[in-house]
Amino acid sequence: MSTDAGIAQSKIRNFCIVAHIDHGKSTLADRIIERTGLLTSREMQAQVLDNMDLERERGITIKAQAVRTIYKARNGEEYIFNLIDTPGHVDFNYEVSRSLAACDGAVLVVDAAQGIEAQTLANVYLALDHNLEVFPVINKIDLPSAEPDRVKNEIEDVIGIEAMDAPLISAKNGIGIDEVLEAIIEKIPAPSGDPDSPLKALIFDSLYDPYKGVIVFCRIMEGRVAKGTSIRMMATGAKFEVVEAGYFGAGQFIPCDELSAGMVGYITASIKNVKDTAVGDTITDAKNPCAEPLPGYKKVNSMVYCGIYPADGAKYPDLRDALEKLQLNDASLHYEPETSIALGFGFRCGFLGLLHLEIIQERLEREYNLDLVTTAPGVVYKVRKTDGEVIELTNPSNLPDPSVIEYMEEPVVSAEIMVTTDFIGPIMELCQERRGRYLGMEYLEETRALLKYELPLNEIIYDFFDALKSRSRGYASFDYELKGYEQSELVKLDILINREEVDALSFIVHKESAYERGRKMCEKLKEEIPRHLFEIPIQAAIGGKIIARETVKAVRKDVLAKCYGGDITRKKKLLEKQKEGKKRMRQIGNVEIPQKAFMSVLKLDDK
């Protein structure tokens, strides 16, 4: 068994890489791992750290990952590098902040052509908030459009950190990687912390393993932990005995004798449920606890909810099992059973954001081979009733009767949008349409500005990002954080198909946009619902009052005129196709509704 025990804190560097999406974070991580040994380039699957298929496909990091490598520096000394890869999406901001808290420094990657983007800023500020030492590297310098000097100036002007001697690199082509490695040793401080104090370790991620139970990723701040240590999670109160401690090889877990202050590694303790190992919680020694937990722990709440139903009602138990398994690895996924008149038995699921929702949905479909019907996502509303009770509304169908509602509140975010000056107009218009409250604008340089808005969360969870991209021809970037709840004039919009209310299609909307949304929703459903043998009215209603209507005309003709000779195979195929199409429908009353129609509300802004 190898051990880090003999390694002095001064030879350890715990760091992460922060960047805007696509600026080359994961590629640089790969190069660092490759260059520091442990893994030859042949062994490397591109982007070692993003190990879910989905992550690789989407080019984003969903879960935090960590890897320990050994770097032999120019000064002849060997250093331990713990690289912690952080999720790169606003949905996972809290996870990002905990990963950052496990580091002592951060490498800021900025694209030499694109310069600073909204996520660059958000991530840098987050890193600086955690007192990390941040140093920049300029990536993609081999691109013809690279302007390293401009970008350096931008970094100094906008972020206010020293950038003139930033390494100029191409992670993709392996240029300048050695400079980055040396800079890590030079600029990022070694960890501190007393190995002889009571144990104080930060949980920054966890992973469920069917054999070992939960594998807890942690950074030891004070003290030490080894096999046999009795530990206690300070927030959840759960107690365990450590079975194994170790560090992260490339793609594997390598046991060691103990982890001590300054180190990054994992422990296992026959923990059955990730709920007991909340990200951000502090691990201490049950027998010799530390006085105070580490700051910054919070319970993560779901921001977005939707109903998930099996397309085939008989698959309900399969869906339940799949959700259970996914939750083992993802404590931020919440679900509870619910019943819809239209869709039958399913689950109301809570997510950190829309990306998180999409990821779970895709994993359910791919990894568990489930065919799903998903209802339109919504945010959590607070409904204050006349009797003083406040309910958190996650399913529009549960909205109490308007007569007992005193008022409603909706979540609001503060958003920062970075945009080239040409597109300020269209972007402001977009924010206005989405009920944004303008807070201000800063010019970062002559051609770029940072717009600050407050926006209702429910206006941005659907397609705001797409709209932003299309209205700025891809030049706008966007970041936000939850600000809080605000009172708002909200109504429930109901959809009636063939005069029957379809509960799964109801959604909450601001009073002023209700008419427009209702009209668009009816139009959209008219496109989605196939023609039947009878006319189908589609209506939008608020509290029983119809505000919009469309009609799906009846089929006049569906007949194979000529059925030539004795060859009936074609005729049968045609009939089969017809029958097959029906299988992908949901029967509501007499009407068959395609599964994707339940997501229609998401596409109301399609032009």
Next chain:
Amino acid sequence: MEKDGQKHLGIYIHIPFCVRKCFYCDFLSAPADEEEKARYVEALRTEIRGESGKYRDYTINTIFIGGGTPSLLETGSIGRILNRVYENYKVSRDCEISMEVNPGTVTWEKLADFKNSGGNRLSIGLQSAVDSELKALGRIHTFEDFLMTYELALKAGFCNINVDLMTAIPGQSVESLKKTLQRVTALKRMPAHISAYSLIIEEGTPFYEKRPELPDEDLERELYKITGDFLLSKGYRQYEISNYALPGYECRHNMVYWRRGSYAGFGTGAASMVENVRFCNTSDRKKYMERFLNNDNNFNIIQNDMDVNPDEFPIKNKNTYVTKEDFQKNLEGDLAKENVQALSIEEQMEEFMFLGLRMKAGVCKNEFLRIFGKTIDEVYPGIVEEFCERGLLALRKEGVPGEEWIALTPFGMDVSNRVMAEFLLTDTDI
């Protein structure tokens, strides 16, 4: 199909030649030179003789020579083909013997040859009596050409004549359809039978590549209704979704298909169904010709079929019923046969329903029970009832006392695919 203890068979003979493809046509048909046509006729004659061993127990009740344009074959060919049938099959005295002809390809001699060879029914492809519409369809003839052909057919002694019409032709209007219907029913002797199909754009046709502007759904249905009403007023009765006949002149060969009688198809691409085994000939003309022309080939199965000694045909006892298994065994390994498929009971049931429902008379509940030993309601619980409630199907007590029939209503016919799809029990994976 067994009647009076006898087994009946329809024969279809395919002639895959035409002057030129029409814009809408996706049938197996193409222009060819005279030598090719002559060789094809010889291959066909070999096939007809070679296959006869399979059908020794059957009486032939209908023969249909279709295409393509059978009237394109040189004078005498049709007689040679039919004679080959008579030499090798038991053909009933009142056999319906039809041939498709196209205006402009028919001569007195060809009609006389067909008539003298026993032909008693002609099917003339007119499509429209309006020349601009004929042109829009890519037809090779005018209405005037049709009139000459029709005249000639009457003179040759044919009194059972079908005229093919088409609705939903690009540019067709209510007025132009009425003109066509009037012209056709004002002929000196009214055609005994009229087929009126609405144009469907099929893949692989010129219309598919360059889609013409077609009458919309509402107009198309109006044209369909006008056709039915007009023909009814002239004494025609609709007996199938697209077919109308003067009483007694329904096409018996067509009925074999809808009623699931046995039929054998000869020629390229021709489909057969015998003893609930469906199969079809290769559509590859080269392959077909090789199979039936080159007697030197070493294919055992060919030798087997071609040495016409019926007693050596692999069915052991000539009085035994030809079973499904016999048929399949015989068909497998035959290079000219494709898609051999022994129909399961479920497949037979669904076919009974969706083919039978094409007929105006519909399907007979009692017959279903007789054949399958189960009632329709047992196999399709609630479906007939539901469609009756929705006005798509109707029940009728008719014919033999105690018999009950299920048929599409006029509304049901308009949307018949929706109804028929509900009677499927199986999925094909062909």
